[in-house]
Amino acid sequence: MKKKGRKPEFKKYKYSAAAVDLVVFAIIDGELNALLTKMKYKPFEGKLALPGGRIRVYESVDDCAKREIKEKIGIENIYMEQLYSFGDVKRDPSVRIISISYLALIGNVNNIKLKTTEKYEKIYWMPINKISKLAYDHSEILKYALSRLKSKLIYTNIVCNLLPQKFSLSEMQRVHEIILNRKLDKRNFRKKVFALDLIKEAGREEGVSHRPSKLYSFKTKKLMIIEMF
Amino acid sequence: MKKKGRKPEFKKYKYSAAAVDLVVFAIIDGELNALLTKMKYKPFEGKLALPGGRIRVYESVDDCAKREIKEKIGIENIYMEQLYSFGDVKRDPSVRIISISYLALIGNVNNIKLKTTEKYEKIYWMPINKISKLAYDHSEILKYALSRLKSKLIYTNIVCNLLPQKFSLSEMQRVHEIILNRKLDKRNFRKKVFALDLIKEAGREEGVSHRPSKLYSFKTKKLMIIEMF
DNA sequence: ATACTATGTGTATAGTTAACACTAAGCAAT
């Protein structure tokens, strides 16, 4: 997805090339944020876009997504899943390129240094409510990622990837509320969470000026799909 | 996906190319069938594989899937949705190629002439229970397609694409049972179908030697997603 | 001791899902 404002490449290759685009979410200051880069070159110079890059011939598509994350924010072993492949001919006006999109989630955003100074574009966290039109079809990809996250929240334990190792139930409920964008009933939320039997007690909060909450951690961070049918 | 047993192309291109592979389902003689081709060339000579082909530079990924279907079985305007992209480096031992898989459904299989005699490989319908290991990673793709079909059966009106224009509720239930691979309760099935309010009456069966059933048709064949949350 | 603040807990109601068996309608054979 790094372009130098070159002439169209439609004639240059008989077949189309592929790239990975990443929707990286994290909760920051009570808001859902996505990772964006500012484009350096035409035709989207100065516009915001999702981070991403070409898939190399010696790496799997999944590995490409992992490499991109590592290059952009220097971390590994985060939750990641493939979303959808966007393949309109003119989705990138200057090169025929198919985008395979990925969703990635980051729990503890503090440890992360955004690599804004190297060979890549500047890179930012931005609250999703403040994101306006992105370059390419990236607004559509972002929308798709958000709807996938919302639905997985309900039938999987995916939320564990947006929480620290130890967390209170209020914290967990807040993350659900931020993503689903509506209030949940505290008692019903707790009942449901306990019924799923995915978390275990892990001590209690300290140093707060009110009743300290019990802390919990997930029994496993492996993706668990809650049976519905 | 048409290969001539050539030497590996891993060095030839810096980036990877993409193809579409199709899982085409139809109900034939009370069984769920998938469309398969017999490979002509090495390294999978004689093996069965999903139909598919390279994405051309001037067509969208969706259009490629439509073109492939049209070339293979000569029909258009069928239900089709993208599934997942398979991107292991060595999934095709001789060329680096990323496969974007599609699910397609065919309702009336009688109108169809399989184009077995042209430039393409021989092409067959095969009951999915009789399909053993396919070439490449196509068994995995088939499995993925089947699980997608099963789950969409429950929360969408996707079954309309596997039924004729007019059908009885018994017929509809049979299709569900074939795909889900278990018996359903007749009364509960009917209650649920009527509650969804997706079908309307369309006459009655004739020329059968038992009580004739009412026929129904779908109010719309547009994909309807039944709200769950 | 009191005020403050976020934590933690139970019950009743409505809605949904699952289990279950007999009658009805048409055709064919006698």
Added chain:
DNA sequence: ATTGCTTAGTGTTAACTATACACATAGTAT
């Protein structure tokens, strides 16, 4: 016209799930 055959069509109950709702509790700070 009666009988037999075959598939269509129909309701009720019980178990479970989801929702709505309000107050006591435990710790800190003053």
